[in-house]
Amino acid sequence: MLIAEVSGKFNLSQDTLRYYERVGLIPRVNRNKSGIRDYTEEDCRWVEFIKCMRGIGLPVEILIEYVGLYQQGDETVGARKELLIEQRRQLAARMEEMKKVLERMDDKIARYEQTILEKEKTLNRAQD
Template sequence: MRIAEVSQKYDISADTLRYYERIGLLPHIRRTSSGVRDYGQADLARVEFIKCMRSANVSIEALTEYMQLFERGDETLTLRKQLLENQRDVLRDRIAEMEEGLKLLDYKIAHYDDLIVAAERNMQQ
């Protein structure tokens, strides 16, 4: 599959795919005799995995480390699991921060509701 097709299928820009290749997230993209990238099934599975992990806010650095470990094989299973657990903890912390921010916004909105109701009462009197 050509880069334009992969880009369209996964809604990732061709520039992003090239960047992923350059930093080692997609290290083994085959090329045709004319130099055009030709993504195989394993490459597409990696793109899907990367997209999923990025959607979960896994950092590029962590993904790069994960892929380097993956390339080394089953001897890194425990390290890969630990890396994913660490990223899960980071995501949980971020979710907790966002929930606190949401509570603050809800409080402020309720406060404005009270102010609006009070202002409308004053205008009616």
């Protein structure tokens, strides 16, 4: 699959895909006879994984560490698991904080809605 196709499939710019490859987030992508990147299904799985992890806010440095551990083989399974557990813990904490912020926003919106209703009632009584 050519870089333009992968870019479209995952809604990532070609520059982002090149960056991911350059910093080691995805393995070196093979090139066709013309020198154009030719992504395999395995490459695409890496792109999908990295996009997912970046989407939840994992830093590039953590992902580089994870990929490096993966490339070292099965002896790093425990370290990879611990890295993901820690990142999951941090994500859960951020989600809890976001839940509190969402509740606060909902309360504020409800107060605005109540204020608007009260003004409308006052305006309607004044017009009667």
